[in-house]
Amino acid sequence: MASKIALTVEPRGKPIRGLPKEIMIDLDNSGEELHSIIAKSSGCSVHRLRITKGSDRSAVPNTKDVTIDDIGLRNSSVIHVKDLGPQIAWRTVFIIEYLGPLLIPALFLFPLRPLLYFNYDKPLPDPSDTQLLVCALLTIHFLKREYETIFVHRFSNATMPIRNIFRNSAHYWALAGFNIAYWVFRPNSAAASATPNTALVYGGVALFVFSQLANLNAHFILRDLRRPGTTERGIPSGFGFNLVTCPNYMFEILAWLGVFLVSQLNLSVLLFALVGGVQMWSWAWKKEKRYRKDFGEKYKKKRTVLLAYIC
Structure with missing residues (x-):
């Protein structure tokens, strides 16, 4: 059974309306699924989001090829979410x-x-x-x-x-x-x-x-x-x-x-x-x-x- 962890979510840059302060996610979920969860929770297009790890500021890839566990996120890890603005x-x-x-x-x-x-x-x-x-x-x-x-x-x-x-x-x-x-x-x-x-x-x-x-x-x-x-x-x-x-x-x-x-x-x-x-x-x-x-x-x-x- 997949292990669920809690991630602390913080905005980077200007505030994002509706951005949750914490989300629950499975370790075997993908980076793409993390982006989708944040986008759905905040009401912001997934293409406008840039998610980085609070520990080293490295980007969390929006892909199904890597899992939350692969990325190195653990329970109570902090992630930063930035709104990149209108996209084309x-x-x-x-x-x-x-x-x-x-x-x-x-x-x-x-x-x-x-x-x-x-x-x-x-x-x-x-x-x-x-x-x-x-x-x-x-x-x-x-x-x-x-x-x-x-x-x-x-x-x-x-x-x-x-x-x-x-x-x-x-x-x-x-x-x-x-x-x-x-x-x-x-x-x-x-x-x-x-x-x-x-x-x-x-x-x-x-x-x-x-x-x-x-x-x-x-x-x-x-x-x-x-x-x-x-x-x-x-x-x-x-x-x-x-x-x-x-x-x-x-x-x-x-x-x-x-x-x-x-x-x-x-x-x-x-x-x-x-x-x-x-x-x-x-x-x-x-x-x-x-x-x-x-x-x-x-x-x-x-x-x-x-x-x-x-x-």
Whole structure:
């Protein structure tokens, strides 16, 4: 028969209306069940709750894979409950993030063109073939992102604080949308030339196509490591994973280098790739450390986590 224990519940941060001061729970109940009990008792959405142990402030995972006993909670243990505020689904966040740079290039290139470039001689020249090609590549890239968000990715966290959507979207809307579209589609940009460097165009398109397909393949590999409805992962293997920790990031950067080449080396594209690359390098190292911790000797350590033989 399961042993029941009493947990002392304390709010962390602002008070939570209806939060009980004590709950009874079985040692063989899961972390997910603890979250559900607290959510039901307090009337707060389970996605808004962060529960930590009072002893060491470590998080109590919202999962069915670990029990209260595994977590180390005992009779009279203290748990802290924090209200994370209004939440939004991660899938929705990504859809909104990518929607801006999906629509902005075509808007800048066509209906908004006369307004954006009002200080250039009239009539404005029609967009060049290279500018049209860059617009097509940007559209393809972010359509692929939306497809992966809806049909491929499985998210370890269901939601995030809704206030963060503005910060997250700024990177894509400003740097990938407004920044690239404005500078590449200017009437006097290098991409506007009727005689672009064809080696850059063909080389850039080839690199873009290869990288997009390789990136998609990496995302399918990562998706298949996680069973639906769980956060459990296996050790990833396959094309690119023998070289770096996160080949999906590597191929993402290579795809943007392809756009950079096609744009005739427009620095706005390079700026976006560099800013994104620094962030992805940080994420990749965190993932490498987590793989080493979670899988131990079973995991073959990587010396380069983002770009093969470089970093």
